[in-house]
Amino acid sequence: MLAVLADVNRHRQVPIRLREQDLFRMPRKRPVFCHACLGESLAVDPRGAVFPCGQTLGDPYFAAGTVWRPQFDRLAALRVFRPDAALxxxxxxxxxxxxxCPSRLHYNRHAHQMLVCQLYRTLYAHAAEHVSSTLKISPDATDTGSTADSQH
Structure with a gap:
C-alpha cells in the first residue's frame, strides 16, 4: 500500500497523504487521531446544523445544535469512543x-478495531525499516541501542 501511494505521489503535484502515517510523524508523545476526539472541531451541513465531524454529519445522535445556537458540549460527544484498552x-x-477514528469506532461498534492496529504496525515497521536502512542499523538491532559498526 505504501509503495503504491509513493508511486502515485510521484505523478502528483500535491501528494496524497495518509493521516495515520502523518500521525506517526508528529512530535507529540501520544497524538490524538483528530480534533473531534478533543471536541475541537465541527462540521456544518447546508441547513446550518452542527456535528462533531464530517463523518457524523446528518446523524441525529451527534447533532450539536446549529451555527446560530451551537451546543458546544455535544461537540465533544466523540470523546467517549476509544479503542478497547484491553486490546x-x-x-x-x-x-x-x-x-x-472515534466515529469509525462508533459506527463499526469495535468490529474492525484490529484493522487500524495492523495499519499502524505496518506503518511503524516501514518507518523503522527506512530509518534502519538510512542509518545502516543492523536488522537484528534491538531497542537497546545496538547498531552495526559504521562503514568508512
Missing amino acids: CADCALKPVCPGD
Whole structure:
C-alpha cells in the first residue's frame, strides 16, 4: 500500500497523504487521531446544523445544535469512543499510538478495531525499516541501542 501511494505521489503535484502515517510523524508523545476526539472541531451541513465531524454529519445522535445556537458540549460527544484498552495493553506502539477514528469506532461498534492496529504496525515497521536502512542499523538491532559498526 505504501509503495503504491509513493508511486502515485510521484505523478502528483500535491501528494496524497495518509493521516495515520502523518500521525506517526508528529512530535507529540501520544497524538490524538483528530480534533473531534478533543471536541475541537465541527462540521456544518447546508441547513446550518452542527456535528462533531464530517463523518457524523446528518446523524441525529451527534447533532450539536446549529451555527446560530451551537451546543458546544455535544461537540465533544466523540470523546467517549476509544479503542478497547484491553486490546492495547501489551502493544509496543501504545506510547505513540493515536488510536482510531472515534466515529469509525462508533459506527463499526469495535468490529474492525484490529484493522487500524495492523495499519499502524505496518506503518511503524516501514518507518523503522527506512530509518534502519538510512542509518545502516543492523536488522537484528534491538531497542537497546545496538547498531552495526559504521562503514568508512
